[in-house]
Amino acid sequence: MFRPLVAATAAALTVLGLVAAPASASPEPASPRPIKTAPAAPTAPDEAAQEESAAAAQTLRWTGTDDINSYGEAPTTAVAGETTIVFENNESTGNTTYMTHTLTFDTSTPGYNHDVSLNITANPLDGNGGLHEATVTLTPGTYRYYCTVQGHSQMAGELVVTGDGGGEDTTPPTVTAEVTGSQDADGNYVGSATATLTAADDGSGVDTVEYQLDGGAWTAYTEPVVVNAVGDHTLLYRATDVAGNVSEEGTTSFSVVEGGGGEDTTPPAVSAEVTGEQDADGNYVGSATVTVTATDEGSGVELVEYEIDDTGFHPYTEPVVVTDPGDHAVQFRATDAAGNESETGSVPFRVVEGGGGEDTTPPAVSAEVTGEQDADGNYVNSAVVTLSATDDGSGVASVEYQLDGGEWTAYDAPLTVNAEGAHTVLYRATDVAGNVSEEGTSSFTVVRTDSTAPTVSATVVGEQDADGNYLGSAVVTVTAEDEGSGVDTVEYSLDGGEWTAYTEAVQVSGAGAHTFAYRATDVAGNVSEEGTESFTVVDDPNQDTVPPSVSAQVSGNQDADWNYVDTATVTLTALDVDSGVASVEYKLDDGAWTEYTEPLSVGVGEHTVWYRATDNAGNVSAELSGSFTVVEAVNDECPNSDTRATVFIGAENTYVANRQTANGCTVADAIAQDDWYRTHNAFVRHVKRTTRELVEAGVLTPRERDIIVRAAARSDIGGNTASRV
Known part of the structure; x- marks a missing residue:
């Protein structure tokens, strides 16, 4: 089977000293x-x-x-x-x-x-x-x-x-054979039989296994032996261990009869398909995958084989991946259980290097070691290794380093080394096209002048009752100092939990007794003794236990069916009279909960918005929801539409909602007070007729129509009077 070499994943082992053997x-x-x-x-x-x-x-x-x-x-x-x-x-x-x-x-x-x-x-x-x-x-x-x-x-x-001593193993291996396959009522194997040999040796170990079929030559056993010739067969087998001990010869006999009563004389049908990324010339970029398929309607497919570039046939078990640049041909064939072998097929193709052959240059990678140095060039207490990589082709994909023979590790930030002694950092980079740089190396020595651990302390603050218990919560602040190499890290553990990096004051709000442990480490690696603070938190009788109130408002232009046109705007409002609102969140349709910071613009579709609020005491409101639909505006006949929220007649605000009517127009557009009317009465008649149609269309209510008509009658629009305001 075609198998590319795969590197072992174990870390490199390096021992500084060696005792030479005789x-x-x-x-x-x-x-x-x-x-x-x-x-x-x-x-x-x-x-x-x-x-x-x-x-x-x-x-x-x-x-x-x-x-x-x-x-x-x-x-x-x-x-x-x-x-x-x-x-x-x-x-x-x-x-x-x-x-x-x-x-x-x-x-x-x-x-x-x-x-x-x-x-x-x-x-x-x-x-x-x-x-x-x-x-x-x-x-x-x-x-x-x-x-x-x-x-x-x-x-x-x-x-x-x-084995130890080489000559102590005088016991030969054990070897067995198992014959498998489809059998008829007389125990004959139909079409073919498969013989599998198994050998074991507890001493020096098995060296070789051999078999002999029907008096032929002894042959090295490497895989199960398939026998498809019709007739009686005898298989001899033996094994030899590393010390040279040879087992007794074993034997097994069996018979093979024609599959399907001798009816299958047709070889299998076999084909191959080449797949992979191709360039403009049809070349496969980086690699080509050859998939072989065989079928047989008679005795069934027994074996499929392939070879690459005339290098010898191998059993086909999975798609074959070819990565070497150049011209290739994969040959393939199949054999059925009756022994019929297909013609040998072939598929030619060409593989070019990844990136169409354009990027064959690995990245450039370098290392810089910085830190305080003594007169001998040693780094005092710690050294910082910074790696840099560039690639003018496909770009840098990854940078890795290996410290003192350890595992290769992805580089994402400068590496601080504070262990005393000599160190070696290997480094390499890989570009997007898969080119790997030569490994670089940087060696340096860290000496430690600081042997004193940092000093670290903690204080607990908060409102306390008469017994010294903290009401609602306690806040723990940790302070660390180091006059030598300086503080590197501060950590804490709450109630026996995992050690966690301390970056800011820790608020402990769970009711009950607590133990807060803390420690600090300096740049030279010295670790302070662990300190502890013990305290008790009780419920605050005056604590805010009421969640905030939260509401949502959806706004935008609406059509006659109350759908929002093109977009809708969702505005959330929350109120908490005790501790105050800490956050407001929303979830649109099946999306994730998201912090609300500004009104939300929603596009076309049927929508449901969920919303909730949390106050500073941690109380969370019930989750509320609202549904609405946004439709796309159709045939906008009013590109310069009057989109004011309410209908104006002249300078008078009627406070009737200026809704969408149809085709991108509003109620104000339909009234068209800016048009020329011969007389004032002509304008009023136009308003009456138009609003009656809007009532019939369900855009206005009769009461809203009356309000608009009365406003039109009070206006001075019509004749020679300018109506625009």
């Missing part, structure tokens, strides 16, 4: 160079003996060079037990280009030991000069190792580990 304990020749060791304090003879007895049983060494296809040195065998892994990648091992390599143990590929999680990154310019060590425990079996750096996937190998 040459006879290592399966590879020891390096003639002295191995770098960290300075150590003198030890007493008995302490030195204890350290020597605790040393790893063997040392295995890998090296990196300028080659991206293989390690310079790499062991092939080892014995089980505690082992020191040495990985060196610098000029002395042949790396003159300052290239980064990794040494990673595979923890996912079937068939290998997965009990060692190791991922060491080494660069000649890192804080250890490219020399890194780790202590692991190896068990019998085979380990696969490889390099995770992009483009270095050919750097891989296997390490065979025998």
Whole structure:
């Protein structure tokens, strides 16, 4: 199965000191160079003996060079037990280009030991000069190792580990076979039979499993054996462990008969589809995914296979992803349970680099270390590492750092390092197109001159009763000082809860007894002793327990059906006569509760608005709601509409609502007092006729019509009198 190499997720393990094992304990020749060791304090003879007895049983060494296809040195065998892994990648091992390599143990590929999680990154310019060590425990079996750096996937190998002592395992493996498949009434397998072999060895571990079908050659067993030839069959099988012990040969016999009574002579139908993001030329950007589909109406599909660029067929189990830029062809075929094999199909395509090939340049990333320094350049009490990355192509997607061999961590703010000692920060950046920068490194030393912890105190204030209890709530204020490196953080814990960063005074309002613990840490990492304040909060008899009142008003132009035209404005009002209103919230339709800060403009549709208010004492009003509909204005025949809230006749306000009539016009537009009328009576007759029509349309009530008509009669509009006001 096509499977891209996947990097192990374990953090890199780095040990500063190394105790070299005797040459006879290592399966590879020891390096003639002295191995770098960290300075150590003198030890007493008995302490030195204890350290020597605790040393790893063997040392295995890998090296990196300028080659991206293989390690310079790499062991092939080892014995089980505690082992020191040495990985060196610098000029002395042949790396003159300052290239980064990794040494990673595979923890996912079937068939290998997965009990060692190791991922060491080494660069000649890192804080250890490219020399890194780790202590692991190896068990019998085979380990696969490889390099995770992009483009270095050919750097891989296997390490065979025998049992402790190598020659103590004299017991051969156990091996069994299971035959499965569809059977007829006589126990014959219909169309095909599948033989699965299983081997185990408690000593040095299983090395190989083999089988022999019908007197043929012994063949390495790597996956279940499918037998679809009609007839009687005999399968022999055996296993060999790492120590060379071979099991007794096992045997199983079975018969295969034609599927469907011999009626299926038609091979399966098989096809493939290529998908992915394409550029203007039809090239696949970044990757192409090939999905193979096979069907068989006879005995059924037994096996689907594929190969990429004539590299050999593999069983197809999932869509195949091709990421290497260039021209490719995926071949595919299928076999049914009766043994019929399809013609081999092929799909050609081209993959170009992400971003259409435009961005192939990784980001530029740099680090700056700041802080107070002594005469030797050491950072006093703490150092601050600031990372910067730029990318002129697709842009920076992420920046990461690794502190002192720990896990890679997303960088989002300057990193403060206050632990005393030498430190190394590795850093890298990735752009949107997936290009990863070379790993940068910055090394520095932090020395501590401040060994005095901060002083920290707390005060509790609030209204108290005669017994000293706090009425309603108590407010705790924490103060910290440090004359050395300065206060870094202040924390508190209420009633045994989690420690929380203190940023402002803490109000405690729950009735009952409380314990407030607090502490402070300075920049040098010194932590104060924990202080505590104990107090009791009781209910305030004069406390505000009445929630606020809250109301909503919807306004806007309305049509004859009382729908709002184009938009409606929702205005919320809240009142609390005791502690005062703290907040007002609303929820429109199925939306989330939102703080109300200004009138809300609502567009076309049927709507329900929910609203509530909270006072400063924490009382919350009942949730209220109101529904309304906003419709879209149709055929606006009055683009310069009179949209005053009420109807005016001349200068007189009738206080009748100036509602929408139809087609974007209002009652005032229909009255049209600004038009020219031959006489005053002509204007009054026009008003009577128009308002009668509006009553019939349901826009005005009869009483509202009477008010407007009387106002028109009192006016001086008509004849030569100007009516505009």
